[in-house]
Amino acid sequence: MPTGLCLPFLTDAHLRLHQEAQDFAASRLAGPARRMEARGPHTDRDVREILSGTGWLGLLIDTADGGLGLDHTAKTLVLQAVSRVSPAAGAILQASILGAAPIAEYGSVELRRRLLPEIAAGRCWPSIAVTDPEHGSHVLGMQATARPSRGQYILDGEKVLVGNAALADVHCVIVRTDQPGHRDRDEPGRGGSLTAFLVEQDAPGVTVVPAPVNGLHGFSVDTLRLTRVRVPAANMIGEPGDGHAIAQMASVVYGRLNLAAVALGIHQQMLDETARRVTTRRRLGGHLADLPTVRHHIALMQHHLMTAELAAYHAARLLDAGTDCDPWLHNAKLTAHRAGAASSELAKQLYGGHAARLGEPIEQLRRDIDLIHAPAGTDDLQLLRLAESVLGPHRPQWSTQHAARRALRAA
Numbered sequence: 446m447p448t449g450l451c452l453p454f455l456t457d458a459h460l461r462l463h464q465e466a467q468d469f470a471a472s473r474l475a476g477p478a479r480r481m482e483a484r485g486p487h488t489d490r491d492v493r494e495i496l497s498g499t500g501w502l503g504l505l506i507d508t509a510d511g512g513l514g515l516d517h518t519a520k521t522l523v524l525q526a527v528s529r530v531s532p533a534a535g536a537i538l539q540a541s542i543l544g545a546a547p548i549a550e551y552g553s554v555e556l557r558r559r560l561l562p563e564i565a566a567g568r569c570w571p572s573i574a575v576t577d578p579e580h581g582s583h584v585l586g587m588q589a590t591a592r593p594s595r596g597q598y599i600l601d602g603e604k605v606l607v608g609n610a611a612l613a614d615v616h617c618v619i620v621r622t623d624q625p626g627h628r629d630r631d632e633p634g635r636g637g638s639l640t641a642f643l644v645e646q647d648a649p650g651v652t653v654v655p656a657p658v659n660g661l662h663g664f665s666v667d668t669l670r671l672t673r674v675r676v677p678a679a680n681m682i683g684e685p686g687d688g689h690a691i692a693q694m695a696s697v698v699y700g701r702l703n704l705a706a707v708a709l710g711i712h713q714q715m716l717d718e719t720a721r722r723v724t725t726r727r728r729l730g731g732h733l734a735d736l737p738t739v740r741h742h743i744a745l746m747q748h749h750l751m752t753a754e755l756a757a758y759h760a761a762r763l764l765d766a767g768t769d770c771d772p773w774l775h776n777a778k779l780t781a782h783r784a785g786a787a788s789s790e791l792a793k794q795l796y797g798g799h800a801a802r803l804g805e806p807i808e809q810l811r812r813d814i815d816l817i818h819a820p821a822g823t824d825d826l827q828l829l830r831l832a833e834s835v836l837g838p839h840r841p842q843w844s845t846q847h848a849a850r851r852a853l854r855a856a
């Protein structure tokens with residue numbers, strides 16, 4: 446179970462899955478986690494092989510499409526358990542779950558049949574490529590384009606910080622197909638100037654440009670360059686103009702909780718390591734853990750972790766119940782990152798000068814939690830959305846759209 450957290454809504458199936466994920470992570474990922482960290486920034490392929498056999502890429506994919514057909518609570522439990530042992534493996538897994546979301550939610554019958562069973566079986570790894578080098582979180586400002594040409598589209602432009610860029614076999618790429626217009630709104634259900642396409646990694650003109658980051662070693666967040674890439678019209682995901690909705694839905698409904706779960710795993714490992722440190726480091730005839738100040742810091746770390754878990758699992762539960770819950774999803778991501786960052790500062794106090802020593806697990810974990818800040822929206826972006834939930838403009842919710850589409854598929 447997540448740290449001391451009572452989750453009355455967890456079913457026996459959730460509990461079994463969580464145990465399975467914990468056992469799997471301990472037996473299969475602990476070794477690769479150490480190796481990935483020691484190697485520095487790179488793209489790890491061994492973990493891809495290890496995770497491919499789990500079926501967890503298809504955790505949220507409908508059983509009719511070859512997936513496990515599980516819920517967001519199950520996904521959060523698995524990602525937290527994996528990330529507790531290997532934050533990079535958690536990041537790799539979450540990025541592929543995120544990459545499958547556009548196809549599962551908006552893909553044509555043909556795209557779904559062709560890709561989802563392959564993804565669920567771990568034979569095809571997807572990414573989602575939205576982030577523009579200049580416009581970042583202002584998705585509607587993106588500059589990469591697609592223009593129609595004899596039954597195909599020709600894509601040009603660059604996407605940065607793409608999770609699994611160098612690992613994926615297919616990329617769900619959002620590009621501009623029209624000038625920004627009156628139909629562009631940051632709201633579900635409105636067509637606009639952006640469109641989503643499935644781009645095969647081996648298509649001529651697709652290049653992955655290495656752009657290493659310092660953290661989550663083994664996880665690729667490289668640049669995807671598209672130079673006159675020809676894509677069949679059948680590879681369009683959804684309708685022309687659906688790109689903004691697809692990007693937002695993926696980020697709000699899938700990304701917020703994915704990253705919250707990875708943050709929870711990192712946070713939990715940080716608390717495990719720090720507790721071990723203070724109970725074994727000698728001081729004044731006893732151990733650091735005997736000192737009231739140290740106990741207070743550990744209590745605060747536990748408080749941060751429990752608060753973040755409550756925020757994440759509450760949001761997951763609401764999402765699974767089909768409730769309007771966008772603010773809870775923003776809050777889950779915001780709280781998971783901020784609480785983890787606050788615990789990172791406390792761990793720094795408790796490790797003293799050793800907090801920055803290369804090879805100390807805490808040094809790695811403090812870098813890894815920092816990297817959770819930006820994906821699926823920075824803290825400021827989540828605060829912007831939370832302010833809107835109070836002060837307006839009040840927007841229709843992406844979670845509602847997600848629930849409606851799920852109900853339609855189930856019917």
Ligand SMILES: Cc1cc2nc3c(=O)[nH]c(=O)nc-3n(C[C@H](O)[C@H](O)[C@H](O)COP(=O)(O)OP(=O)(O)OC[C@H]3O[C@@H](n4cnc5c(N)ncnc54)[C@H](O)[C@@H]3O)c2cc1C
Nearest residue numbers: 573574575576581582583606607608816819820821823825
């Ligand atoms: C580990 C990792 C994984 C990632 N995975 C993916 C992925 O799989 N696919 C993908 O497409 N992208 C991915 N990203 C990119 C991520 O989504 C972006 O970094 C994020 O959206 C923010 O964009 P930006 O970095 O360009 O920051 P910017 O948009 O430049 O924002 C920087 C800061 O400017 C301020 N700001 C910006 N806009 C506003 C505003 N409207 N109101 C108030 N303040 C504002 C805020 O302080 C904000 O934090 C990943 C990033 C990382 C680090």
